[in-house]
Amino acid sequence: xxxxxxxxxLAAIAVSSAARANAATPGxxxxxxxxxxxxxxxxxxxxxxxxxxxxxxxxxxxxxxxxRIIADVVYQLRDILGRDAKLPASQKRVLAGISNQTxxxxxxxxxDWTDQACGSIFPAEWDYQIELFDxxxxxxxxxxxxxxxxxxxxxxxxxxxxxxxxxxxxxxAARRRVDLVKPETARYIRAEGTVRCxxxxxxxxxxxxxxxxxxxxxxxxxxxxxxxxxxxxxxxATELNSAExxxxxxxxxxxxxxxITVDPTSLAVLExxxxx
Amino acid sequence: MFSxxxxxxxxRLEGDCGVGRTGSERLSGADSGRRWVRALTxxxxxxVLLGAGLGLTCFGAPGGxxxxxxxFEPESIFTDxxxxxxxxxxxxxxxxxxxHQTQDQIYQWLGGNMLFFSPDLAASGVxxxxxxxxxxxxxxxxxxxxxxxxxxxxxxxxTVMGQxxxxxxxxxxxxxxxxxxxxxxPATGLNVWDTVAIQDPAAFLSDTQFSGGxxxxxxxxxxxxxxKCVDVIxxxxxxxxxxxxxxxxxxxRVRGAPPSI
Numbered sequence: 143x144x145x146x147x148x149x150x151x152l153a154a155i156a157v158s159s160a161a162r163a164n165a166a167t168p169g170x171x172x173x174x175x176x177x178x179x180x181x182x183x184x185x186x187x188x189x190x191x192x193x194x195x196x197x198x199x200x201x202x203x204x205x206x207x208x209x210r211i212i213a214d215v216v217y218q219l220r221d222i223l224g225r226d227a228k229l230p231a232s233q234k235r236v237l238a239g240i241s242n243q244t245x246x247x248x249x250x251x252x253x254d255w256t257d258q259a260c261g262s263i264f265p266a267e268w269d270y271q272i273e274l275f276d277x278x279x280x281x282x283x284x285x286x287x288x289x290x291x292x293x294x295x296x297x298x299x300x301x302x303x304x305x306x307x308x309x310x311x312x313x314x315a316a317r318r319r320v321d322l323v324k325p326e327t328a329r330y331i332r333a334e335g336t337v338r339c340x341x342x343x344x345x346x347x348x349x350x351x352x353x354x355x356x357x358x359x360x361x362x363x364x365x366x367x368x369x370x371x372x373x374x375x376x377x378x379a380t381e382l383n384s385a386e387x388x389x390x391x392x393x394x395x396x397x398x399x400x401x402i403t404v405d406p407t408s409l410a411v412l413e414x415x416x417x418x
Numbered sequence: 419m420f421s422x423x424x425x426x427x428x429x430r431l432e433g434d435c436g437v438g439r440t441g442s443e444r445l446s447g448a449d450s451g452r453r454w455v456r457a458l459t460x461x462x463x464x465x466v467l468l469g470a471g472l473g474l475t476c477f478g479a480p481g482g483x484x485x486x487x488x489x490f491e492p493e494s495i496f497t498d499x500x501x502x503x504x505x506x507x508x509x510x511x512x513x514x515x516x517x518h519q520t521q522d523q524i525y526q527w528l529g530g531n532m533l534f535f536s537p538d539l540a541a542s543g544v545x546x547x548x549x550x551x552x553x554x555x556x557x558x559x560x561x562x563x564x565x566x567x568x569x570x571x572x573x574x575x576x577t578v579m580g581q582x583x584x585x586x587x588x589x590x591x592x593x594x595x596x597x598x599x600x601x602x603x604p605a606t607g608l609n610v611w612d613t614v615a616i617q618d619p620a621a622f623l624s625d626t627q628f629s630g631g632x633x634x635x636x637x638x639x640x641x642x643x644x645x646k647c648v649d650v651i652x653x654x655x656x657x658x659x660x661x662x663x664x665x666x667x668x669x670x671r672v673r674g675a676p677p678s679i
Contacts, residue, residue: 182676183676186676186677195603195605195606196606197603197608197610197631197671197672197673197674197675198673198674198675198676222599222612222613222627222673225599225601225612226599230485230625232624232625233625256589257639258635258636258639261635261639262639262679263631263634263635263639263675263676263679264629264631264632264634264635264674264675265635285623293629293631293674294629294673294674295628295629295632295674296626296627296628296629296632297626297627298621298622298623298624298625298626298627299623299624299625299627300623301623301624301625304623304624306622306623307622334589334590335589335590336499336534336590338591338620340620340621342621342622342623342626343621343622362620389534389536391534392534
C-alpha cells in the first residue's frame with residue numbers, strides 16, 4: 143500500500159456546493175425504527191420553520207447552498223451569543239465580527255459515521271462545518287458546526303492570541319507527509335472509537351478503485367491508518383457499550399491498531415501505516 | 419469532624435454561591451423556584467434541569483454563557499489517549515490543588531495504557547487528584563428508560579450548578595463541563611436550555627460549546643453504539659439532583675431538540 147500511497151490530493155476535499163447537493167443521503171444506514179425517529183425530527187424542524195424563536199427554528203431548514211448554510215449559522219450564533227453582554231473575549235469578537243460584517247466564512251461538508259446520524263434527539267446525517275475568519279486579523283477565530291437540517295450543533299472559539307488550525311492547514315500537513323494516493327473520493331468524516339475524528343477537526347477518508355483499503359488521516363495524531371475493505375465488522379453496541387465489551391476489545395487489539403465506527407452501528411479495526 | 423474539602427462541598431450544596439468563581443448573581447430563590455416548578459410540571463421533559471438549576475442557584479439570571487473557568491489543558495499525547503488524565507488534571511487545577519500534577523503523573527497513577535478506560539477508574543482518579551471530587555462516584559443511567567436518563571441529567575446539571583465540574587464520559591472519551599446557558603422565551607414562556615460549555619482535552623481550541631440537543635444526543639441518547647449516560651460527580655450531588663428532578667418538570671425545551679425527548 144505504501145508504494146501506491148505516494149501523494150494525497152487533499153485539496154480535492156474542498157467539495158463544491160453542487161457536490162453537496164447531489165450527495166446521496168445515507169438514510170439506509172438507519173434501522174427502520176431509527177428512521178422513524180429521524181423523520182419525526184425532520185417534521186419538527188419543518189413545523190418550527192414558521193416560528194422564529196422556537197428552539198428548533200432555523201431560517202433555512204435543510205440548507206443546500208453555502209449562502210443558506212452561512213445564513214443559518216449566523217442567525218443561530220447571533221441568537222446564542224447575543225443574549226448576554228458578559229461574553230468571554232473569544233465569543234465577543236465573533237459576535238462583533240458578525241455585527242460588523244468583518245468575518246469570512248468557509249463551508250465544508252463532513253460525513254457522519256457515528257450513531258448521531260440516526261439519533262432521535264438531534265440527528266445529524268451529515269454536518270456542515272463553518273470556519274470563521276476575521277478579515278482584519280487574517281486568521282481563523284472560531285469554528286461552528288450545523289447539521290444537515292441547519293441546526294446549530296456546536297462551536298469552538300479561539301481565545302485572542304490562540305492559533306486556530308484550519309482544515310486547509312491540516313490538509314497541507316498531510317500533503318507534506320505523503321507522496322501519492324490516488325483517491326477518487328476524499329471526504330471529511332466524523333467518527334467514534336479510539337481515534338479522534340470529531341465534528342470540529344474531522345478525519346479524512348481517501349478512497350479509490352485501485353485501493354484495497356480506505357486510508358484514514360487522523361489530524362490529531364497526524365497519522366494515517368488503513369481501513370481494510372471486507373473485514374468483518376464489530377458491533378458498536380456490543381463492543382463499545384459496556385465495560386466488558388471494551389475490555390475484550392482492548393485485549394484483541396495490537397499496538398498499532400485502533401477501532402473506528404464506520405456507520406451508526408458498526409466498528410472496524412484500523413491499522414496504522416507509515417507514509418514516508 | 420469535616421475536612422475543609424467536605425465543608426466546601428457542603429457550603430456549595432447549601433447554595434452558598436460565595437464560593438463560586440463566576441461572580442454571577444444569585445436569583446432570589448422562592449419566586450423563581452415557584453416559577454420553575456409551575457413551568458416544569460406541565461410535561462415530562464427534563465433535560466432542562468440545567469435551565470432549572472441556572473434559574474435557581476449560582477448561575478444567576480438567564481443569559482450566558484455562565485462559565486466556571488475550568489482551565490483548558492489539552493491532552494499531551496493523543497496517540498496514547500490522555501483524555502482521562504487531562505480531564506482529571508483540569509478538575510484538579512480548577513480546585514487549585516497543590517502540587518501541580520502533570521498529565522504523565524496522572525496517567526501513570528491511572529495505570530497507563532488507556533485506549534479504553536472504565537468509569538470506575540475515572541472516578542478513582544478524580545477522588546485521588548481533586549479536592550471537590552473527593553467523594554466522586556460513577557453515575558449512570560439506563561438509556562432505554564427516559565425517566566432514568568432525565569434524572570441522570572438532573573444530577574449532572576445540579577453538580578454544575580454547585581460550581582463543581584462534572585467529568586463526562588462518552589464514546590470512550592472524557593471531557594469536563596465548564597458551564598452552560600439558558601434563556602426564557604418571552605413569547606412562549608418556555609425555558610430553553612441553549613448550550614453546554616465544556617473543556618475537551620482532544621480539542622485544538624479551548625471553549626467548546628454544544629447546543630443542549632447535541633449534548634444530550636452525544637452523551638445520553640438512546641441510540642445504539644456507544645457507552646453513554648455516564649459521568650463522574652461528587653456523591654453529595656446525587657440526592658439534590660434527584661430532588662430537583664422531583665420538583666421540576668416540563669415546559670422546558672432543549673435547543674435543537676423536539677419537545678418529546
